[in-house]
Amino acid sequence: MTAMEAQLSSLLLREHYGEIVERVGTFLIRTGAQPLRVIVTETATSTDQVKKALCVLLQHGLVTYQMHKRGFVEYVAQSERCLRILRFPRYIYTAKTLYGDTGELIVEELLLNGKMTLTHSVKKVADRLTETMEDGKSVEYSEVLATFTQLADTHFVHRCPGINNTGETSSTEGRPPPAPTLSTNEKEMFTVPKVTLIGRGKRRRSSDDDEGATQSKKPRKDAGAESGQDDAIYWQINMVRFHQHFRDQAIISAVSNKMDQTSSEIVRTMLRMSEITTSSGAAYTQPLSSNEIFRALPAGYNISKQVLDQYLTLLADDPLEFVGRSGDSGGGMFVINLHKAVASLATSNLESIVQERFGSRCARIFRLLLRKRHLEQKQVEDFAMIPAKEAKDMLxxxxxxxxxxxxxxxxxxxxxxxxxxxxxxxxxLPAARMLLQRCYKTVANLIERRQFETKENKRLLEKSQRIEAIIASMQATGAEESQLQEIEEMITAPERQQLENLKRNVNKLDASEIQVDETIFILESYVNSTRAKSS
Structure with a gap:
């Protein structure tokens, strides 16, 4: 891991899990596999705090452990997974887009907790959905379970890798369980156990402390029956599947911008038919015949088989080479060239960066070199039609x-x-790697700037939160409008303006992080696909 990646990982760990977890995680990222004794000594942290930090990191899959040949346990940081914390908002938004509010909350709970059992996840999501309903209705556990099953069927969530996924632990006292191993049957990783959950979500009781304590001691009769089958099975987010979805969406968007909406819908259909059967690192999707594609098209697209064949021919003959032919049976067999598509997307990002940084003429020379591979300076001047002095300076x-x-x-x-x-x-490839490191540095700078803005206005934020809490409690007790207005006036006009400026700046920084992460994803996919192709 480079220095830029380590710095970004450190900032993300501190922001999401606190200072102690960040200290332990950063030490493991920089030094590699280390035993508990060394971590305690080098981080100058107490043993109990290090153990708690390691528990948090293990729970979220940010650290794994392995047995050393001398018999002690070593802890290893998962550097790439630490960087994926930056992509959590995109995971949640994607789940909301595909599966609605229920899917959004399921993914959010799994990300917050690292790993959860099916029953616990369903109950918690049902409770949260019930609390947001204003008409007094409750969400059935079966509805949340159905959405969870859909996420598992499409591989967006999967069982945590382990020894037969049964949660067995080592019998040696004082040592962690054996290192996890992937299940031999990949299909089991996405199979939801047959569990009958009877009941619905509960609302929080807004009563006094004594009554709340009494209620908490009472067992919930409808908390979900017959859930013993999944007590030892933990589930987590399948980040690889989310990344595959992001890649597919980028390809569809590129085809739509290059050609038209119908072409992008045909490509979307081909990707959707191959999303489960094609591995994340595959160079091509599964071959599909034009007849299969025609039958799988959405009902709203009333195009004939002849028109579809013409579109497929245009896509296959396009210089982008996103779609390729693999045979002539069944009206023609077609595939999506995934590695070629990712390379084209990365190249497009490089061209855009050159144009923004050096201007349109430099971008013209850059595209010319990409197309011609090798050119002398005189050839660049002639092909790009740029005067010699300017071309030399740009090069x-x-x-x-x-x-x-x-x-x-x-x-x-x-x-x-x-x-x-x-x-x-x-x-x-080297240019993509260099720009990838600059993107990591950019995100780190954005996070540090946001933290600085928040720290500078800490007193004002705390005052605003106290006033909001007072207003909420007064509204619950039925206070008059004049009393609420008097409390609101405790924040002066300059302070209110300062809060609005802070909110606007923080929103801009958050949006910039997400936009830079989109570029990071494309460049990372290109680097990884090139590495896989060369190996």
Missing amino acids: YRMLSANLVTLQEIPKTPDHAPSRTIYLYAVNS
């Missing part, structure tokens, strides 16, 4: 930014400049 500016490479090809052994050919080219 050197991009060369100094490591976006363009220069290769020397000597004609003679003495490497004399007059007898040497100088070729300019674009090496996309």
Whole structure:
């Protein structure tokens, strides 16, 4: 892990889990596998606090453990998973888009708790949904269970990897259970056990403390019957499946911008038919015939089979090469070239960055080098139709930014400049890696800026929260409007303006984080696909 990634991971751990967890997690990220004794000594933290921090990290899958050959346990940080904390809002929003409020809350609870049993997750989500309903209705456990089953069927959630997924622990006292191993049957990872949950969500009692304590001691009769089958099965978010969905959406959007809505819907249908059967690292989707694609098209798209074949031919002949042919049976077999699509998306991001940073003429030269691979300076001037002095200056500016490479090809052994050919080219992979590190640094700067803004206005925020709490309690007791207005006037006009400015700035920083993360995702996917292709 690079220094930029380690810095960003440290900031994310501190923001979401606190200072002690951040201290332990950052130490493991920087040093690798370490035993408990070394962690306690090097972090200058008490043993109990380190154990609690490790429990939090293990619960959220940010740290794993392994047995050393000498018999002690070593803890290893999962660096890439630490960076995925940045993507939590996108996971939650995607679940809301696909499965509504119930799916959103299921994913949110699993992310907040790291891992949960099916019964616990269903009850908690049902309670939260019931509290938001104003008409006094309650949400049935069966409704939440149905949505959870849909998430598992589409692989957005899966069972936590473990020894047969039964939650067995080691019999050796004082040691953690054996290191988790993936289940041999992948299908079981997404199979929801047959559990009958009878009951509905509960609202919180707004009574005095004594009555609340009495209520909490009473067992809930409808808390969910016959749930013993899933007590030892824990579930978590399948981040790989979410990333696959993000990639598919990026491909669909690119096809829509390049061609039209019908073409993007055809590509969407092909991706939807292959989303479960195609592995995340595959270069191509499963081959699909035009007849299968025609039958799977949404009912609203009333296009004939002949028109579909024409669209598929256009997509297959397009220079982007997102869609490729793999045979002629069944009216023609077609696949989505996933690696090629990701590479095109990454290249498009590189071109956009060059244009924003150096201008449209530099972007023209950059695209020219991408298309022609290697060009001399005179050829760049001629093809791009840019004066020699300007072209030379632009090439050197991009060369100094490591976006363009220069290769020397000597004609003679003495490497004399007059007898040497100088070729300019674009090496996309190193450029993507460099820009990826800059994106990590950008997100770290955004987080630090947001923390600074919050710290500078800490007193005003606390005052605003106290006043809001007073108003809420007075509204619950039926206070008059004049009394509420008098409490609201405790915040002066300049303070209110300052709060609005703070809120606007924080919202801008949050939106910037999400936008930069979209670029990070495309560049990461390109780097990973290139690595998988080379291996």
